[in-house]
Amino acid sequence: MAHELIVKLLDGIVDSLDIPESYYQRAANRHRSLGEWLCRPESKVAIYNPHITPQGSFRYGTVTRPLNADGEYDLDNVVTLTMPKTAMTQQQLKTLFGAEIRGYAEAHQMLSPIEEMNRCWRLHYSDEVTFHLDSLPCVAEEQSVIESIVGLGVSRELAKRAVAITDKRHPQYATISSKWLSSNPRGFARWFEERTRSYALPRLRRLVESRLYSSVEDVPAYEWKTPLQRSIQLLKRHRDVMFRQNPELAPISMILTNLATHAYNGEADIFTAVTGIVDRMPTFIRSGRPRVPNPADPAEDYADKWAKDARLEQNFWTWHTQVKADLAVLPDLLRGDRLAGRVRQMFQLDLTQEQLRQFQPVSPVVRSAAYSAPAIAISNPPRPWGAE
Structure with missing residues (x-):
């Protein structure tokens, strides 16, 4: 009985962290609009056949609400151009692409200026939903x-998605050279989807049977709602709360997503899944470089910054110890009056009176800590984008 109650508690927390279907549609529209701009006849990059591939949590179905109501959502895409690496320097390509990004921002009367990051360009959207889009x-x-990459044991299906990216810090950034930084975000996304989809099949079939989608291939990842995806949402939120004062030193989402996906063993409920994932995470961190390799390109290290700033690795282990301890005490909290306070401490969420009544008699202490919140109903969400 206690196990079922904890599962219900964690499912309710993740439901509170989920975003409305309309946000996924907005994200898809952002990618689509930028793609149309880059491919218009006047575009300086149109001759290179730019192809946009959405990446990140919006593609994986692991988005969580920001801690604050005015917080930004992160969007990511990869824009692949058809040209050899020696056609121009990294700097020339990034500048050419940046000019189109700047033109897009001006044409759409975006209030915030674009930002040049080390590898990508960042656009800021400030309408009903605040996004920033990193375009690589x-x-x-x-x-x-x-x-x-294939020689390192990666399937050709994943390896062929590798790309060469621009990076201002690269020694050959301003020189014509075939030596570019290699990355495989598209391969990682496909790896994640392949590993996750099999656990979502029963739900996908139900959605098809209810005629919400014509086939299981049409169901977007955010509709899969597997214990793996929901565990990642929990872990990211716990991380966000723990490092809310210094988010730049927090474990990055790609490390959490990578390790969680490796560590997931197909558990059927969220509590068994997330506790098992946390227990097994350390076994997928290597002692030598690459510490946390991209499974679609093992030479790419998602923890490459650990060697440059010891605080980053230390903070990962501090977070891991804390989330493991917090999950371990959940069964005891169901029998006391500290549940609402600890959930707020761990996830910065307030349980409703209705939620608390499901877990325990409502004491005066708990009653004062709860509030009544509206439920969000999600119906027939559109498919935000096609996978690659």
Whole structure:
């Protein structure tokens, strides 16, 4: 009985962290609009056949609400251009692409200026929903690099998605060279989807049977709602709360998503899944470099910054110890009057009176800590984008 109550508690918390379907549609529209701009006849990059691939939590179905009502949502995409690496320097490509991003912002009367990051360009959207979009220009990786990735044990289906990216810190950034930084975000996304989809099949079939979608392939990842995805949402929220004063030193989402996906063993409910994931996470961190390799390109290290700033690795282990301890005390909290306070401490969420009544008699202490919140109903969400 206690296990079922904890599952219900954590499912309710994740439901509170989920975003409305309309946000996914807005995200899809952002990607689509930028793609249309880059491919218009006047575009300086149109001759290179730019192809946008959405990335990040909006693609994986692991988005969580920001801690604050005015917080930004992160959007990511990869824009692959058809050209060899030696056609121009990284700097020339990034500048050319940046000019189009600047033109897009001006044409759409965006209030905030664009930002040049080390690898990408950032757009800020400030309408009903506040997004920032990081758009990464790149070119398809050359065949010799793809073969080397395959040689590391990666399937060709994943390896062929590798790209060469621009990076201002690269020693050959301003020089014509075939030596670019290699990355495989598209391969990672496909790896994540392949590992996750099989656990979502019963739900996908129910959605198809209810005629919400015509086939299981049409169901977007945010509709899968597997214990893995929901566990990642919980872990990210716990991380956000723990490092709300210094988010730049928090474990990054790609590390959490990578390790959680490796550590998930197909558990059927969220409590068993998240506790098992947290227990097994350390076994997928290597002692030598790469510490947390991209499964679609093992030479790419998601924890590469750990070697440059020891606080980052230390903070990961501090967070891991804390989330493990917090999950361990949940069964005891169901029998006391500290549940509402600890949930607020762990996830910065307030349980409603209705939720608390499901878990325990409502004492005066708990009653004062709860509030009544409206439920959000999500119906027939559209498919936000096609996978690659």
